[in-house]
Amino acid sequence: MKTIIRNVHKSFGDTKVLHDISLEIEDHEFVVLIGPSGCGKTTLLKIVAGFIPPTDGIVEMDNHVVATSSKSVPPNKRNLSMVFQNFALWPHYDVRKQLLFPLNHHRYISKEIRGSKKERIDEVLEMVGLSEYKHRYPHELSGGQKQRVALARAIAAQPGLMLMDEPLSSLDAHLKQEIRNEIKKISLNVKSSFxxxxxxxxxxxxxxxxxxxMNKGRIEQVGxxxxxxxxxENPFVARFVGKHNLLNGMWHDDVFVVDGVRWRKDNVSEAFKQKGMIPLRPDELKIVGRGFGNGSGAGLGDGFGGSVEGLPGVINSVYFQGNQYExxxxTKYGELKLFEPLGKWQVGDKVLVGQR
Structure with a gap:
């Protein structure tokens, strides 16, 4: 099912939360809204779900308008399901009944599924690895199992659109990765958009x-x-998604120069070139020398009889991450973050940072 969000605005009183949001979710496509707290991503999700109306703009699902500023189709009449951040399981229902509820009440359930509810429940529970837990109640389940039940309940009716509001935020790191991988596998095997x-x-x-x-109620980049x-495409996306380092200097075609040091990078957005900036991810940098002061870095020796290009600086923090150090x-151009393999790195070491 295709969903179209066109020129959507949302205000609460005098506070503008969303500014002219336009987005298309194609059939079977997995779209992720990402941004800092307060950027408007959950508000947009609520508008798509039908929990709140837009102040302006429209939302279409399967070529039908479901939301405008004056009319909004209620959530139960939209072809969608939702996985909430806090699981939202009914405490008096066992796992089987949690899944049976949407099969009994979802407006857009297919005749095939409606005629084989028991088989559908068994199929979905096997999909999320909970076949042995169908008669357990929420208080008898772990956090990861509860999240799997919430996911199974949402996909049971095979909705046209699946909405997921930070479903992994309450899980520990190991479970988060495990269930994230399960969500990916499930998304490839169901007919829903996400x-x-x-x-x-x-x-x-x-x-x-x-x-x-998203940032401050606007879309910064889609891709x-x-x-x-x-x-x-811009400094915000570079910092938020790739954790890029941003250096100020001068561009000469595809060569960036700062303090006499040259950096080569292709396909850099014009937004950076106009600002005289280069985005460099931590994995694009490395230590190319040791024992330098804070002068110009161009052409300094590497301490081994060679010559390298890099910016001199002093290590201010070292974080062990198992297979590497952060x-x-x-530097005099700001702090640079990079990753290095195992070695003897100490706070206070004078180093030269160059391009990997």
Whole structure:
């Protein structure tokens, strides 16, 4: 089912929350809304769900207008399901009954599913790995199992659109990754489109067919995970998604120069070139030398008889991450973050930072 959001605005009193949002969710597409708290992503999700109306603009589902400023089709009459942040399971229903509810009440359920509810419940429970838990109640389930039940309940009726509002935010790191992977597998095997809200970069990059980066009620960039990560269109996207370092200097075609040091990078957005900036992800940088002061970095020796280009700085923090270290280096152009393999790195070390 295709969903179209066209020129949507939303205000609460004098506070404008969404500004001219336009977005298309294609049939079977997984779209992720990502942005900081207060950017408007959950408000947009609520408008699509039918919980609140837009102040202006329209929402269409399957070629039918479901929301305008004057008319809004209620949630139960839209071809969608939702996974909430807090699971929202009924405490007096066991797992089987949690899934039976949408099969009894969803307006758009197919005749095939309606005629084989028991088989559909068994199929979905197997899909989420809960076949042995169908007679358990929510208080008998772990947090991860509850989230799987919430997911199973949402997909049971095979809705045209699945809405997911930060469904993994209350889980620990291991469970978050495990269920994220399950959501990805399920999305490839069901007929629904997905609209997923998160502030987590790793969730967005791993799940999405299309990422929508939002900030202050506006869309900053729309693209594939690869496009958003590798080719941010402006400084906000670069910092928020790729955790890019931003350096100020001068562009000469595809060569960027700062303090006499040259950096080469293709396909950089004109927005950066106009501002005299270059975005560099931590994985695009490396330590190219040690023991330098804070002078110009161009052409300094590497301490091994060679010559390198890089910016001198001092390590201000070192974080061990298992297979690598995260280093933060103070330079006269600001702090640079980068990753280095295992080695002897200490706060206070003088280093030279160059391009990987």
């Amino acid at each position: 609209l997923y809200v998160t502030h987590d970069q790793s969730e967005a990059l791993s799940l999405a067919d299309k990422i929508v980066v 594939t995970p690869e496009e958003i990560y590798n080719f941010p 280093l933060n280096v103070d």
